[in-house]
Amino acid sequence: MATITLPYNYQPRAYQVNLLKAIDNGYKRAVAIWHRRAGKDKTLVNLIAKKMLERVGTYYYLFPTYSQGKKIIWNGMDRDGFKFINHIPLELRKRTDNTEMVIELINGSIFQVIGTDKIDSIVGTNPIGCVFSEYSLQNPKAWDFLRPILAENGGWAVFNYTPRGKNHGFKLYEMAKNNTNWYTELLTVDDTMAISKDTIDAEIESGMDEDLVQQEFYCSFNAAIQGSYYSKQFKKAEDENRITNVPYDPSIPVHTFWDLGVGDATAIWFAQLVNKEVRLIDYYEASGEGLPYYAKILQERGYVYGSHNAPHDIAVRELGSGKSRIETAKELGIHFQIVKNIPLDDGINAVRIVFSRCWFDATKCEQGTNALINYHKEYDEDRKEYKNAPYHDWSSHASDAFRMLAVSIDKISNNNFTSLMDKNEDSFVENLYD
Numbered sequence: 001m002a003t004i005t006l007p008y009n010y011q012p013r014a015y016q017v018n019l020l021k022a023i024d025n026g027y028k029r030a031v032a033i034w035h036r037r038a039g040k041d042k043t044l045v046n047l048i049a050k051k052m053l054e055r056v057g058t059y060y061y062l063f064p065t066y067s068q069g070k071k072i073i074w075n076g077m078d079r080d081g082f083k084f085i086n087h088i089p090l091e092l093r094k095r096t097d098n099t100e101m102v103i104e105l106i107n108g109s110i111f112q113v114i115g116t117d118k119i120d121s122i123v124g125t126n127p128i129g130c131v132f133s134e135y136s137l138q139n140p141k142a143w144d145f146l147r148p149i150l151a152e153n154g155g156w157a158v159f160n161y162t163p164r165g166k167n168h169g170f171k172l173y174e175m176a177k178n179n180t181n182w183y184t185e186l187l188t189v190d191d192t193m194a195i196s197k198d199t200i201d202a203e204i205e206s207g208m209d210e211d212l213v214q215q216e217f218y219c220s221f222n223a224a225i226q227g228s229y230y231s232k233q234f235k236k237a238e239d240e241n242r243i244t245n246v247p248y249d250p251s252i253p254v255h256t257f258w259d260l261g262v263g264d265a266t267a268i269w270f271a272q273l274v275n276k277e278v279r280l281i282d283y284y285e286a287s288g289e290g291l292p293y294y295a296k297i298l299q300e301r302g303y304v305y306g307s308h309n310a311p312h313d314i315a316v317r318e319l320g321s322g323k324s325r326i327e328t329a330k331e332l333g334i335h336f337q338i339v340k341n342i343p344l345d346d347g348i349n350a351v352r353i354v355f356s357r358c359w360f361d362a363t364k365c366e367q368g369t370n371a372l373i374n375y376h377k378e379y380d381e382d383r384k385e386y387k388n389a390p391y392h393d394w395s396s397h398a399s400d401a402f403r404m405l406a407v408s409i410d411k412i413s414n415n416n417f418t419s420l421m422d423k424n425e426d427s428f429v430e431n432l433y434d
Contacts, residue, residue, distance in 0.1 A: 052109035066115030116142035136169030139394035253306030282345035285366030371398035
């Protein structure tokens with residue numbers, strides 16, 4: 001076999017070297033916030049190719065969705081037409097599986113492209129190196145799932161992305177900056193000089209939004225998130241310090257608002273009403289579980305409950321049992337109110353209206369608020385514009401559940417539940433929304 005040198009067909013630019021050296025010099029965690037077209041993925045594919053030879057194991061390249069991974073890494077090319085995955089030389093490969101997007105080397109190391117929208121597919125695996133590409137758009141639960149595995153096996157993780165507002169990507173960067181065990185780097189076009197000002201000016205002249213310019217080229221966390229439904233509302237909530245510590249008041253009933261999945265996640269918001277304020281004291285989400293599991297979660301939370309509110313499809317009877325989930329829930333002590341089914345756009349507008357009254361517990365509601373910040377319109381790649389419909393991803397479940405709150409909240413009064421609380425009786429009130 002001819003001698004093969006790694007990196008293969010890749011000469012790092014000067015600003016790309018520090019990240020590569022950081023991992024070589026022992027950093028196990030790194031955050032690289034590089035501007036658009038700075039060569040993030042090309043750099044990190046080459047990092048993985050090298051590490052696969054240094055230590056035999058499984059290496060994951062993770063994207064928000066499977067289709068993104070296929071488009072950007074598996075089928076993606078640089079400006080010279082060289083495929084990214086070909087930085088892993090053919091001579092070193094034992095097999096290449098285009099269906100599963102897997103490359104196995106002759107030494108036994110495995111490279112795989114993963115979509116974190118299907119993170120359950122890698123339960124039980126043991127990666128030793130992970131790249132989280134476009135992490136600010138990913139479900140942060142993926143990192144929560146993989147971090148104990150990497151901690152146990154001494155593996156490494158690199159997060160590369162451009163900002164998407166002050167979501168989990170921002171929080172990760174802020175944490176990492178103050179943690180000596182993490183390597184952090186934020187590079188704008190002014191730092192790299194990889195894109196000229198004339199090129200950026202031409203983008204603006206051709207219609208590129210200024211907020212998008214600040215986000216993509218200058219790595220601004222303060223720019224409005226393009227396509228986001230609620231970014232302006234969240235910015236106002238942050239400015240007014242409404243994302244803070246919101247304690248539970250045992251004298252006031254807790255109302256819950258649900259999005260019930262079957263194969264997908266089930267999301268639950270826990271809220272208390274105090275005059276006109278809507279206090280979000282808690283949030284819970286899980287997948288692959290039945291109603292008995294969530295009944296136990298409600299009990300373990302220990303709240304005194306008022307109403308439980310769910311979308312209209314909870315009343316649909318299942319073919320197997322002939323029983324609706326609303327009937328099953330009632331047998332478990334959860335008496336659901338069915339939220340009025342209104343057009344999606346009207347529900348989204350209802351969320352925007354109610355937002356100014358909402359206070360969110362920064363800790364207990366973090367997963368839910370991350371989802372609301374990331375809830376966005378689907379982007380049409382062909383037309384280069386956003387569709388008038390939400391993109392269904394990990395952020396949808398919490399957002400759908402919050403829509404149940406927005407639509408029904410003004411129909412709910414704590415007075416409806418006071419006598420039931422005092423008597424420790426069932427919290428069910430018939431025809432609440434008629």
